Amino acid sequence: MVSHNNTEGLNVPITDINGRLYSPSAYRNSSVIIELxxxxxxxxxKALEIASGTGQHIIQLGSKFKDIIWQPSDLDKERIKSINYWLSDNYTKNIKPPCHLNATKEGWSRKFPNQKFILIINLLHLISLKDTKVLLNEIFSALAPNGFLIIYGPFMRNGKLTSKGDIDFHTSIRKRNNTLGYKNDVSLLKLVSKLGFLNVKTIEMPANNLGFIIQKTSNY
Known part of the structure; x- marks a missing residue:
C-alpha cells in the first residue's frame, strides 16, 4: 500500500559518531530506488548521481551494481565530507571520490561526457523551475546516446497536490523561497520531450513519490 503522507523531505540528516551524515528517509527509500x-x-x-546528499545511496548503488563506475556529487561541502566518510567505511572500488558540482550552472556537462546513467533523488522540489531547465539541458548534453535519466521524488499530479503531507511540505518550502516547491509531473514530461528525451515510464512510488524513467534517444 502506498502512503499518501510524503515526509521524506522533512527528515533532517543527523551526524553519527563516525562523522557521517545519516538520513532516515535515505535509509528507508534505498531499496525501492534500487528496485526502480x-x-x-x-x-x-559511467553513472553520475547528482546531489548525492549524505552518501547513503551511493554506497548501496555501488555495492549492488558493481560493474558501473559511479560518480557521486554534491554542491554542499559538508555533504561531500559525509560521502567521503561513508566511502572510507564502506570501500567500494567502483565508486569515485565525490566531486563538487553545481548542477544548475550551465556548462558542467562538458566535464562529465558520455554518461550512460544519471540519477536524481529528491532534488527538483528544492530548486527553481529556471534551474530545473538548466539542469535538464546539461543532463541531456552529458548523457550518451540511449542513456537513461532516472528522477525520483515528490511531484504534483496534473498540477495538483494529492495529500495533506504534500500540501504541508510544498507550503513549507514555498514559505522559505517562493521560487521552489513541487514541480508538475505533466509540465516536467513536456519539458523533457522538448529537449529530445523519451519518457519510457512513470511509476508510482512509496510515500506518494514518483519515479520517471527517461531516455536520451539515439537521434540526438
Whole structure:
C-alpha cells in the first residue's frame, strides 16, 4: 500500500559518531530506488548521481551494481565530507571520490561526457523551475546516446497536490523561497520531450513519490 503522507523531505540528516551524515528517509527509500532502476541501468559504463546528499545511496548503488563506475556529487561541502566518510567505511572500488558540482550552472556537462546513467533523488522540489531547465539541458548534453535519466521524488499530479503531507511540505518550502516547491509531473514530461528525451515510464512510488524513467534517444 502506498502512503499518501510524503515526509521524506522533512527528515533532517543527523551526524553519527563516525562523522557521517545519516538520513532516515535515505535509509528507508534505498531499496525501492534500487528496485526502480534495476531494469534500466546498463551492464557497464559511467553513472553520475547528482546531489548525492549524505552518501547513503551511493554506497548501496555501488555495492549492488558493481560493474558501473559511479560518480557521486554534491554542491554542499559538508555533504561531500559525509560521502567521503561513508566511502572510507564502506570501500567500494567502483565508486569515485565525490566531486563538487553545481548542477544548475550551465556548462558542467562538458566535464562529465558520455554518461550512460544519471540519477536524481529528491532534488527538483528544492530548486527553481529556471534551474530545473538548466539542469535538464546539461543532463541531456552529458548523457550518451540511449542513456537513461532516472528522477525520483515528490511531484504534483496534473498540477495538483494529492495529500495533506504534500500540501504541508510544498507550503513549507514555498514559505522559505517562493521560487521552489513541487514541480508538475505533466509540465516536467513536456519539458523533457522538448529537449529530445523519451519518457519510457512513470511509476508510482512509496510515500506518494514518483519515479520517471527517461531516455536520451539515439537521434540526438
Amino acid at each position: 532502476i534495476t531494469k534500466f541501468i546498463p551492464n557497464s559504463g
